[in-house]
Amino acid sequence: MKNRFTAMPKPVKILIWVLLALFAYALPLLEPPIISTPGVDFGGVLFTVSIYCLVALGLNIVVGYAGLLDLGYVGFYAIGAYTVAILTSFHASWPLLLAIPVGVVAAMVSGIILGAPTLRVRGDYLAIVTLGFGEIIRLVAVNTEWLGDTRGIKNIAKPPGIGGEEGWFQIPHLFWGDGTVLLDSDDKTTFLFFGVLDQIPYYWMGLTAVIVVLIADILIKNSRVGRAWEATREDEDAAELMGVPTFKFKLLAFATGAFIGGLAGGLYASRQGFINPQSFLLLFSILYLAAVVVGGQGNRWGVLVGAFLVAYLPQRFRDFDDFRVLAFGVALVLLATLRPEGLFPPRRTVRAKHLEQELEELEEGAGGEESARV
Amino acid sequence: MSEAVLEVQNLTLKFGGLTALDDVTFRIDEGEILGLIGPNGAGKTTCFNAVTGVYRPTSGGIVFQGSSIVGLKKHKITQQGIARTFQNIRLFPTMTALENVLVGADAQHATGMISALFRLPKHRREEQDGHDRAMDLLRFMGIDRKADELAANLSYGDQRRLEIARAMATNPKLICLDEPAAGFNPAEKVELMNLIRRVRDRGFTVLLIEHDMKLVMGVTDRIVVLEFGRKIAEGSPSEIRDNPAVIAAYLGVDEEDAS
């Protein structure tokens, strides 16, 4: 199926992608049954999904492409969120569109500051150092009055809309009755006003960010930078001996990941309007990692599916919310022991694995013969 | 007299108590194929590792094209023009053959995040150049039809050939081959030796480690012999063939007995 798709002429492919994107934008208006979440605002859930997708794409660059295990990713997310909160509400009143770039840069710079010394240490130490970093960021927020300590920060700026509270126009939602589908004239989304009640415009904002990052991801991966990451992940010494400045590229991956994490944090803070250290627990770092690993690290589409599962399932099945961490723990163990490459591994890993196995079997066969001969 | 590409001067390298290289001195001239031979554990690979920056020499100097490269980072040495292959194949298994060679070609490139992201002319130019060079080298090594195959999926021989192509792609002055014919049958070995000659004809200087004496004699211009980390002989193939110390080292007899 994938092959048939690649074989299609380019305009057709682009058309399909555009249609898919349009469908994604329209999803909360369509409110399709089964998918839509009873009892929770569907637009809000989709916004959360989009933020998880963003985070997972960012973490995938660090973990999936460059092979660096980061257990403190929430730290960058927090830096983005706090920067936006401080600049738009707590200590200044900048417009959001100015604060978010600053937040993103702040996250990236902290990524470089953290990465420059630690990316030289052994891979699994990096996991612990980043874990420590994530916790330090949170504890600093908890203990610093200037950052609102445990009480957090309120009144974070909303994104600017178009055409005031009335917007340009209103889009009615669909209503799914028994066997009929109607336009629901009571339930409309304003284009484009970022209010409190209707979460759909925030979802559109998040989705737009996801699409932009996704395109950037494709462009970067398919270049010298992407190749350097992969070579470094596969065999750092050999990469270095082939002229890849591995440290520089690891740092670049780390900074890029931090950039995207900061962006996600900033968008989150703006939608939420309120943040406190509770939003940045270590648990979230683990959930993000779960999204990447469950989906299949290194495969951007798999990672998006993973993010969707991690963000959506607990909302859809809210009764089981308390068991979410338990379920992810079980999922991680099962995946690691049964399907270490994730649900949707990059296609090449599958091919390589396959062959490796065949070769191994061959070798075993040959070994058997040899010992028989002796 | 031709220009020295690489000069190894009184190179000593110790691993704790073990002296893997002991005061080794030799030079390679431009356009030459120099053989580095010696029994197992003589220090040949260690010598490669010192030259390519994997190990830092305990003492002594390594001068490449007139300037010292001791203490330089590995990738810097490669970018300056020394490339190598590995005794145990070390390709990037999840990347295709073409991509493996492209990684090598990227050593001379400078495309970064920004030019990749916005598909700036630099990216396009380097990508085109790298691609052309990589395909050319794959053709040269006779594996161009496997370009889109994963490196892990290539046959053993093709993997060895791919390693050479990848090293050549970094556009080196000096290319170091660590037992490139290991595991080959006699016919393949002869073919590979012809190929190495053609590598030299393309303008590369070659430093070759090889165990098979007959092959080394056939292809090299000069030979350096190591034993227990010391250089015991140096000279043309015919000189080496008749050198009693070398015969002793290879046959394992005492020098007195041999002479």
Place this chain on the structure above:
Amino acid sequence: MNFEFFFNNLPELTITGLAFGAIYALIALGYTMVYGVLQLINFAHSEVFMYGTFAMLWTVMALGGREADGIKLIAIMIAALFAAMLVSALIALVLERVAYRPLIKRDAPRLIALISAIGASFVLAELMGLRDRIAGWLRLDDDLSEYVSGARINNSMAGVIEKPRWDVAGVSISSIDVLVIVAAVGMMVLLDQFVRRSRLGKGIRATAQDPETAALMGVNPTRTIQLTFLIGGLMAGIAAFLYMLKIETTRYDVGFLLGVKAFTAAVLGGIGNLRGALLGGLVLGVAENWGSAIFGTEWRDVIAFVLLVLILLVRPTGLLGESLGKARA
């Protein structure tokens, strides 16, 4: 910054710091030994410790420790110690069997093993944190209400034992602190001797140094790995017991922070190195206690993490270097 308080209380601060450090060191042993043999950060080791604290707490509750005193109390405490060691060792062995052995068999990448460990850690912690709900399903919540209630809050055994303080040359010393330090250091010395001298210990060291050769020489790798987990579990059980004597409260997520700190201690001393774990634990405990006296207790955990980052930068192989295999072990 409060230097006056710091200097006035330096001896007390140091002794409490050493007591904390001794507990870190006992937990650190589990990390260090598993890392030495498998090059794996056993992320779930913190949960091994956590289950030990609950085993201790529940044993004391079940045997009526609150009302007991004298000989009976001592007997109860000894029973609690064994319960903690038993439970911790069991959890450690189960972990090895379920979360790691399938991976070791397949020679999976270390990243995957670490992810499995993280998953196992979350499962174990959440099972404890959801014990009221689970007991509810099994309809055991009435019988066990005393044990399963308060699943997500602190569970305390405060007041069960008295903790006399001694006055030595004007310095007030907690008897429990002294007990903790002596017991922990004693255990470490015993273990060190065991690994250096006994046949099993030599097997561990051989496997750490070169698993393949060790296997060829007749050391059973699976058995050795099990033994490593077992020892780590037993030590974590002792640590849990001492921790409960000192702190008296536990919680389903108590392991996380202690685990990270114990790991820090292991790295600090040089991971894979038993004596390093002791030294690292003590240094960390004291540094943390001093630091929190100077900067305020709310910065306690930050100090530990900052110390970890700094140490890795300055001396990535730790204070004593890495070696389970080497004779220094």
